Structure formats: C-alpha cells, structure tokens
Amino acid sequence: MTIERPKADVVICGLGWSGSVMAEELTRAGLNVVAIERGAWRDTSTDFPPAVDPDELRWHTRRELLQPMSVETTTFRNRMDQTAAPVRNWSAYQFGWNVGGAGTHWAGMSWRFTPWDFEIATQTRERYGAAKGDGMLLQDWGVTYKDMEPYYDRFERIAGTSGIAGNINGEIKPGGNPFEGPRSRDYPTPPLKDTFWMREFREASDRMGYNPFTIPAGNISQAFVNPLGVTMGPCTYCGFCDFHGCGNFSKSSPQACILPALMRRPNFTLLTETEVLHAVKHDDGKTAKGVKFITKEGVEGFQPADIVVITAYQMDNVRLMLLSGIGEQYDPVTGKGTIGRNYTYQTCGTVNGFFPDKYTNPFIGGGALAVQIDDFNGDNFDHSGLDFIGGAGIMGYSTNGRPIQNMNNLRPGSKRWGSAWKEAYARDYNQGAGIFIQGTSMPVRDAYLDLDPDYRDRHGQPLLRLTFDWNQNDKNMLKYTVDRSVEIMREAGGQDIVVDNQAEHSWNPYMQHSSHTIGGAVMGADPTTSAVNPFLQSWDVHNVFVVGASAFPMNGGYNPTVTVGALAVRAAQAIHQTYVNNPGPLVKG
Amino acid sequence: MKRRDLLRSFGAAVTTTALASPSAAAELKGFPTQTAMSPDHLPKPAMKGGAFRVFTQENDRKTLAAVFDRMIPSDKFGPSASEAGCLEFLDDQLAGHYGEGRALYLEGPVRPETEEAIMGSPQFTQTPRQRYEAGLKALEAYAQATDGVAFHALSPDRIDEILAGLEEGKIDLPNGVQGKWFFELMLQNAREGYLADPIYGGNRDMAGWKMIGFPGARYDYRPYIEKRGENLNLVPVSLIPND
Known part of the structure; x- marks a missing residue:
C-alpha cells in the first residue's frame, strides 16, 4: 500500500525554525503548503509547561x-584514510527532533554574522593579500551583510530578540557591540539583566579597554507581541533553557513565535511522524515532482509539489540532497562537485575560574544570558602579524547551574568521587564561573560530507559520513583567543583557572562544547563551488530550495540560528515574489 | 500524604487521563484543540515501594551498594548514595528507555578498535542494562579471585583501592568487561541519582542539592538576579508537589 496525496504548491521537509519561517511566509502569500515532520507534534502547554520543564535528568542528561x-x-x-565509525551515543550533536526542531531546545543566542563573514574571500584578499587565505576554500556567500539586513530585522521581530544595539545606521551606540554591522533599528526588546558573573566580566573587560555588551538573546526581556500577533512573556532566568523547552513563552521558538499563527491558516497542512526519504525528480532531471515519505506505521507515500523546500537539520539537508541525486557529490581529491563541500564546525574553548567568598549563584541563568566582547572576533582586529584569519566571541556566560552537568566543574586537582568529591563540589558549585570562546571555522579541502558505505538508518538508507579535523588556521586562532580570555579571567579575579582549548586534540563529536555543525550544501554566486545560489535555490534542480546552516560557506564566531532564520525569510520571499511567477533559475550560473 | 503516595498518585494520573495524544494524528489541520498535558509527556516518577525490577539478585544489589557508597559515602556533606536512593534511582532508570538503550545506534558492523580510536573512547553495542548485568558479575568474580570474599565484604579501603585501579585503567575485569569504562558508567549514574530531581527516586530529601546549594526546580529568579554575589539561602524545591 502506498499513499498518494493531493498535490501542493510547496512541500516543506522538516518543521523547525527554517521550515516554520518558510511556511509562514509562503502561506501568507497564498500558497498551499504541506510540511512533513518526522517527529511528533510538540507544544508549550502540552509538552513542556513550567511543571515539567525544570528537570535536568530528563531534558539535559537523557536529552x-x-x-x-x-x-x-x-x-x-578525522581523515580520508580511516574507516568511519557511527556515533552510537549522545554526543555534542543536538539534532532537532519533533515539531519545532532544534528551535525548541536551542539556547537562544541570537547573533547576526559580521559584514566580513559574508565577504570573507574578497575582504581577506583586499586587506591582507591573497596568500593570507592559502590552504582554505574561502569564498563569499553571494550576499552581503547589507543585503541581509532587512531579513535579519524581520527574523528578530518574529523572535522578539532582546539586546542592545551597537550600530544603528552607522552610528555607534554606547553599551552595544561597536563591531556589529549597521542595524536599521534597535532590538525588539531590551537587554537582559546582568548576573554576578556577567557584571564581573563586563567590568574586567571594560578596564582592559575592550567593548563588553549584553549578547542578543532569544530569551526575551519583557512581554512582546510579534508581527504575527503572537504574544511572548518575559524570561524568568530559570536556568533550564538550552536542551529544554520553555514553559513561559519566553524563548524564541517556532512554538512561541510562529506555530500559533501558522497552524490556523487553512492553506497549511502538517504531517507529523512522517519522514521524507528523498525528493523525486521528473524524468528529465531538471525539476523535482515531489517527495517520497514513510509514515511511522511503515507505509510509503508520495507528496507531489511544484516546489520542494528542504529544511531539515544541516546534516540532513546535505543527506537529502545526496539521497535525492540533486547536485554532484564533492570529491576532495579532484575538488569537483559541490554537495558535501565546505563543511565547518565551531572552534571553541572554555576558561573557568573560581571566586572565593562570593556566591556566583550559577542556577540563575538563561540559554543566551551573557556579556561578550567582539574585539577579537571575525576581522575586528588586525591580523597582519598573526598566523591566522578569523577570531572568536569571548563571553562571560550564565547559562545554567544544572548540578549533573556541572559535577566535574571543580578546582584543579579535585577528585571525582568519595568524600573528597563531595567536599569539592560543595565548595566549588557556587564559586565557579566561565568564559566561552566561540570561534570561527574555516573550510579546507579535506573536511567534507558524503554517504557512508557501511552504515544505514532504520529505513535502510545510508548514513551521512563526516570527515573532519581542526585545521592549522583555526588552531592558531583559538590559541590566540584563549590566551586573551585567560587574561580577562585573571583581571576579573578568577582563581584556580582551568583552560580547555578544544583544538589541542583531534576533533571528535564526543568532546565538543559546541553543537554547531555547518555547511555541506553551501550558497554562493559560483555554481562550481556552491550547491545553492544566493536565494538557496539548487543550481541543478531549480524547484528545490535548501535552507539552513548547510548553506554557510564558513562559520562565523557566532551561533547560527538568526542567520538561518534570515536566510529562510529571504529564500521564501524570493519564491513567492519571483519564482512562482516565472519558475526557473533565479540567478544565472 | 507521604511522599511515596504522592509519587504513586502522580503516576496514576497518567492512566486515568490518558487521552489520544494529538501527536498520533498523521495529518494536522488547524491548531490542535487538545491543550492539556500530553500523557506521554508527564514526568514518569520512579516506582516506589515495590521490588527491584532490574537488580533482582541480592548479591548484585550488595555489590552495587558497596561501590556507590564509596563513590558517595555518608559524611558531613550528606548521606551516602544508597541512603539517598541512588540504587532505586538506577534500577528505575535501567528498567526504562535508558536501560534498554532506546536512543542508541546499535547497528553493525561493530569494529571496537576502530570505534575507540576514532571516538577517543570505546562505544558499546550492549545496552546500559546489559553492561550492569555483566559488570556487577565481573566485579564479584574479581573480588572472589583476588581476595577470596564477596565484593561487598571487602573493607572500604580495599574497595577504594579497586575503584582507583579501575579509574586509572590499571585493573581489568573478567569476561571482557572493560573496568575503566564500567567504572565511568557507575560513577556517572551514582552522581546522577544523587543530583537528579527526587521524583526519579534518588536525591532523597534533596540531599544532593542541599550539599551544593542548588535550589532545584525553581522557575523564576527575577527577584534575585540583582542580589549579585550574595548567599540567597533559597530552600530547594522538587517536581514532586508539596503537601
């Protein structure tokens, strides 16, 4: 038995942030949209109200x-000459699952990338000469920050983002990030308040001549009605944020910001617990005619559509393209092909310190509760005498005080068991504080994605295989920014400092502080080096759009979500304003 | 009402209010009208007062208690692991999705050396429940072979010595049990039980939270955020409703 569904104008594969943003734009424009989500329906009151949300074991430990x-x-x-192994257990990866996807459990750090990130190849060459990028696959995104600004603005309004502007139309504003790209207006809601540690970090970095600011947050600071008419409430600093849903409608998420409006539109249909297996092309291979799916009962079906939008998690976007035969697999030996190319991660470190005689009260937290300096991020500082490009955001953060997660955050030399552990944890829990160094990641030739030859999923389809290790540029970058962070921790008075530079060891998914997995179906103006054009439209199959962090040709020193959301708004508007009137490539290759 | 009754009544609510979950619908049009808690999303409290379901053999329980109570002994910082309910916690965890490894990828091919080299530590295709079944038996066999007594009859100092040897990878256990990694599993679970919400059977009287000064399942710190660096003296609360 197979299911043949009525044809839709658009089928959306995956209902996380990207899928929700796309569906909202496209249904508002009058298109008939079917979204297919392999997880279940999830909503605030039914699945994570305040009575069940503050539960570390369930949501963080058991994920x-x-x-x-x-x-x-x-x-x-790590390398092409190795046989890959499957990731069997929970690791640093945080792939989205159920309606809302990763937008339900994310931390909420709500960054725009810098103008330099979008034009990394051009700006690096112009400022430092072409040799500065040797060994890296640097390429511009095909859009500039200026192009992106209206879409960033739109997504922030939907999300209710809290923060303090540093640059409005070129005018530098006190208290904000002076390095950010020019904004057309301030954030929708004001910045969150400082915890003890944020205040100490702010004052220390200010004394050192840096420019601290409260980071933009998807934990909103006051009640807000977004442009879709959905009401959000203020964050209560509960500290059960990333990995958890939000029971207060305070964390930007599809549930809190979009689904209440989207689900009521008559031209929107959602299939839950139904997994898209791959897109199906017409016989001529030039366009797709829909997607093949399988229900949780194991019944296969077909959803015909004029437009196929792939909005799964970054890894699955790449995998769905490969399983659908859309575009050519990248070959790291010849450099040919684009699908799987320019895979990057997030180059991170931590610097923890302890404050005797103080109560840091780490349980007062929010997923995006932090003060940061961007003085060493992107190209905000002169790299002429340095052996790397890029940089890192350096933040004093107060995300959580979850006791299981933090049970090894102890002064150096402490034991992990026995009375000695109890004594150490009783002493250190309320005295610890941390700096997070969130760095850029540059694409290189042998970091890529393809289909694994041996391992398969529950439906018998090949798993995606990652080949990746830290490259020398990113190691050099992290060494430099970790050293700056140690200086700040010392200035702030942190003692018994513990440093973790993650790039000092070979990369593996169990060791990472960040979950940000990037690229593999990247955007660009050149079809020989990008999978999708600047509107996220496949160069090869013009009615397929692939939306997500898979499109980033490199990774900035920031969390990806707001850039994902802005790209989704832009792609959706290109579809309903231009593509539907004249289906075909939106950009000449 | 006693705490155990409360736990049971919370669990009973699951069955009496079990309605069709909206998530079962393949096709959703419009906003779901069912806005009460999804039955499958209510917390599942630990079974209290009944028999052990996984650790059904007394000697296994004694071995586990001997390990757990050296990992978390009774002292001036709080009760021991077993006094705090960590055995009941783990039994309940192993009886459920965690124990059966429901989330894990267990497909082959299994290449232990390759996987360990690539991932930096071994991966397992046994479930946590299977690892405990084998691991506790191996600990007992080790004690019988080296000391000629049951593991739980060893002195605290001797148990500490064995645990340190396991932690450092200097002691391997019989029957292919990798001692270092079984130690890590037990240490993780013992401390989970000591620090998780009491609704899961451990952290009795919120002893683990009191030890470190964690206020528990609170949901609003707006009145406190500007008391920077101060001792807030907050009494912890759990997901178990108060009387």
Whole structure:
C-alpha cells in the first residue's frame, strides 16, 4: 500500500525554525503548503509547561528533546584514510527532533554574522593579500551583510530578540557591540539583566579597554507581541533553557513565535511522524515532482509539489540532497562537485575560574544570558602579524547551574568521587564561573560530507559520513583567543583557572562544547563551488530550495540560528515574489 | 500524604487521563484543540515501594551498594548514595528507555578498535542494562579471585583501592568487561541519582542539592538576579508537589 496525496504548491521537509519561517511566509502569500515532520507534534502547554520543564535528568542528561541516534545518526572519521565509525551515543550533536526542531531546545543566542563573514574571500584578499587565505576554500556567500539586513530585522521581530544595539545606521551606540554591522533599528526588546558573573566580566573587560555588551538573546526581556500577533512573556532566568523547552513563552521558538499563527491558516497542512526519504525528480532531471515519505506505521507515500523546500537539520539537508541525486557529490581529491563541500564546525574553548567568598549563584541563568566582547572576533582586529584569519566571541556566560552537568566543574586537582568529591563540589558549585570562546571555522579541502558505505538508518538508507579535523588556521586562532580570555579571567579575579582549548586534540563529536555543525550544501554566486545560489535555490534542480546552516560557506564566531532564520525569510520571499511567477533559475550560473 | 503516595498518585494520573495524544494524528489541520498535558509527556516518577525490577539478585544489589557508597559515602556533606536512593534511582532508570538503550545506534558492523580510536573512547553495542548485568558479575568474580570474599565484604579501603585501579585503567575485569569504562558508567549514574530531581527516586530529601546549594526546580529568579554575589539561602524545591 502506498499513499498518494493531493498535490501542493510547496512541500516543506522538516518543521523547525527554517521550515516554520518558510511556511509562514509562503502561506501568507497564498500558497498551499504541506510540511512533513518526522517527529511528533510538540507544544508549550502540552509538552513542556513550567511543571515539567525544570528537570535536568530528563531534558539535559537523557536529552529527550533531541533526535535519538536510533532514528538516525552520522558516521565520523578525522581523515580520508580511516574507516568511519557511527556515533552510537549522545554526543555534542543536538539534532532537532519533533515539531519545532532544534528551535525548541536551542539556547537562544541570537547573533547576526559580521559584514566580513559574508565577504570573507574578497575582504581577506583586499586587506591582507591573497596568500593570507592559502590552504582554505574561502569564498563569499553571494550576499552581503547589507543585503541581509532587512531579513535579519524581520527574523528578530518574529523572535522578539532582546539586546542592545551597537550600530544603528552607522552610528555607534554606547553599551552595544561597536563591531556589529549597521542595524536599521534597535532590538525588539531590551537587554537582559546582568548576573554576578556577567557584571564581573563586563567590568574586567571594560578596564582592559575592550567593548563588553549584553549578547542578543532569544530569551526575551519583557512581554512582546510579534508581527504575527503572537504574544511572548518575559524570561524568568530559570536556568533550564538550552536542551529544554520553555514553559513561559519566553524563548524564541517556532512554538512561541510562529506555530500559533501558522497552524490556523487553512492553506497549511502538517504531517507529523512522517519522514521524507528523498525528493523525486521528473524524468528529465531538471525539476523535482515531489517527495517520497514513510509514515511511522511503515507505509510509503508520495507528496507531489511544484516546489520542494528542504529544511531539515544541516546534516540532513546535505543527506537529502545526496539521497535525492540533486547536485554532484564533492570529491576532495579532484575538488569537483559541490554537495558535501565546505563543511565547518565551531572552534571553541572554555576558561573557568573560581571566586572565593562570593556566591556566583550559577542556577540563575538563561540559554543566551551573557556579556561578550567582539574585539577579537571575525576581522575586528588586525591580523597582519598573526598566523591566522578569523577570531572568536569571548563571553562571560550564565547559562545554567544544572548540578549533573556541572559535577566535574571543580578546582584543579579535585577528585571525582568519595568524600573528597563531595567536599569539592560543595565548595566549588557556587564559586565557579566561565568564559566561552566561540570561534570561527574555516573550510579546507579535506573536511567534507558524503554517504557512508557501511552504515544505514532504520529505513535502510545510508548514513551521512563526516570527515573532519581542526585545521592549522583555526588552531592558531583559538590559541590566540584563549590566551586573551585567560587574561580577562585573571583581571576579573578568577582563581584556580582551568583552560580547555578544544583544538589541542583531534576533533571528535564526543568532546565538543559546541553543537554547531555547518555547511555541506553551501550558497554562493559560483555554481562550481556552491550547491545553492544566493536565494538557496539548487543550481541543478531549480524547484528545490535548501535552507539552513548547510548553506554557510564558513562559520562565523557566532551561533547560527538568526542567520538561518534570515536566510529562510529571504529564500521564501524570493519564491513567492519571483519564482512562482516565472519558475526557473533565479540567478544565472 | 507521604511522599511515596504522592509519587504513586502522580503516576496514576497518567492512566486515568490518558487521552489520544494529538501527536498520533498523521495529518494536522488547524491548531490542535487538545491543550492539556500530553500523557506521554508527564514526568514518569520512579516506582516506589515495590521490588527491584532490574537488580533482582541480592548479591548484585550488595555489590552495587558497596561501590556507590564509596563513590558517595555518608559524611558531613550528606548521606551516602544508597541512603539517598541512588540504587532505586538506577534500577528505575535501567528498567526504562535508558536501560534498554532506546536512543542508541546499535547497528553493525561493530569494529571496537576502530570505534575507540576514532571516538577517543570505546562505544558499546550492549545496552546500559546489559553492561550492569555483566559488570556487577565481573566485579564479584574479581573480588572472589583476588581476595577470596564477596565484593561487598571487602573493607572500604580495599574497595577504594579497586575503584582507583579501575579509574586509572590499571585493573581489568573478567569476561571482557572493560573496568575503566564500567567504572565511568557507575560513577556517572551514582552522581546522577544523587543530583537528579527526587521524583526519579534518588536525591532523597534533596540531599544532593542541599550539599551544593542548588535550589532545584525553581522557575523564576527575577527577584534575585540583582542580589549579585550574595548567599540567597533559597530552600530547594522538587517536581514532586508539596503537601
């Protein structure tokens, strides 16, 4: 038995942030949209109200909001000469699962990338000469920050983002980030308040001549009605944020910001617990005619559509393109092909310190509660005498005080068990504080994605294989920014400092502080080096759009979500304003 | 009402209010009208007062208690792991999705050396429940072979010595049990039980939270955020409703 569904104007594969933003734009423009989500329906009152949300074991330790590996995992190796292994257990990956996707459990750090990120190849060459980028696959995104600004603005309004502007139309504003790209207006809601540690970090970095600011947050600071008419409430600093849903409608998410409006539109249909297996092309291979799916009962079906939008997690976007035969697999030996190319991660470190005689009260937290300096991020500082490009955001953060997660955050030399552990944890829990160094990641030739030859998912389809290790540029960058962070921790008075520079060891998914997995179906103006054009339209199959962090040709020193959201708004508007009137390539290759 | 009754009544609510979950619908049009808690999303409290379901053999329980109570002994910082309910916690965890490895990818091919080299630590295709079944038996066999007594009959100092040897990878256990990694599993679970919400059977009287000064399942710190660096003296609360 197979299911043949009525044809839709648009089928959306995956209902996380990207899928929700796309569906909202496209249904508002009058298109008939069907979204297919392999997880279940999830909403605030039914699934994570305040009576069940503050539960570390369930949501953080056991990760009940994340995609289980038994549903689908990836395989991994550092080098092409190794045999990849499947990631069997929970790791740093936080793939989205259920309606809302990763937008339900994310931390909420709500960054725009810098103008330099979007034009990394051009600006690096112009400022430092072409040799500065040797060994890296630097390429511009095909859009500039200026192009992106209206879409960033739109997504921030939907999300209710809190923050303080540093640059409005070129005018530098006190208290904000003076390095950010020019904004057309301030954030929708004011910045969150400082915790003890944020205040100490702010004052220390200010004394050192840096420019501290409260980071933009998807934890909103006051009640807000977004442009879709959905009301959000103020964050209560509960500290059960990333990995958790939000029971207060305070964390920007599809549930809190979009679904209440989207679900009521008569031209929107959602299929839950139904997994898209791959897109199906017409016989001529030039366009897709819909997607093949399978229900949780194991019944296969077909959803015909004029336009196919792939909005799964970054890894699955790449995998769905490969499983659908859209575009050519990248070959790291010849450099040919584009699908799987320019895979990057997030180059991170931490610097923890302890404050005797103080109560840091780490349980007062928010997923995006932090003060940051961007003085060493992107190209905000002169790299002429340095052996790298890029940089990192350096933040003093107060995300959580979850006791299981933090049980090894102890002064150096402490034991992990026995009375000695109890004594150490009783002493250190309320005295610890941390700096997070979130760095850029540059694409190189042998960091890429393809299909694994050995391992398969529950439906028998090949898993995605990652080949990746830290490159020398990013190692050099992290060494430099970690050293700056140690200086700040010392100035702030932190003692017994513990440093973790993640790039000092070979990369593997179990060791990472960040979950940000980027690229593999990247955007660009050149079809020989990008999978999708600047509107996220496949160069090869023009009625397929691939939306997500898979489109980033490199990774900035920031969390990806707001850039994902802005790109989704832009792609959706290109579809309903231009593509539907004249289907075909939106950009000449 | 006693705490155990409360736990049971919370669990009973699951069955009496079990309505069709909106998530079961393949096709959703319009906003779901069902806005009460999804039955499958209510917390599942630990079974209290009944028999152990996974650790059904007394000797296994004694071995586990001997390990857990050296990892978390009774002292001036709080009760021991077993006094705090960590055995009941783990039994309940192993009886459920965690124990059966529901989230894990367990498909082959299995290449242990390759996987360990690539991932930096071993991966397992046994479930946590299977690892405990094998691991506790291996600990007992080790004690019988080296000391000629049951593991739980060893002195605290001797248990500490064995645990340190396991932690450092200097002791391997019989029957292919990798001692270092079984130690890590037990240490993780013992401390989970000590620090998780009491609704899961451990952290009795919120002893683990009191030890470190964690206020528990609170949901609003707006009145406190500007008391920077101060001792807030907040009494912890759990997901178990107060009387």
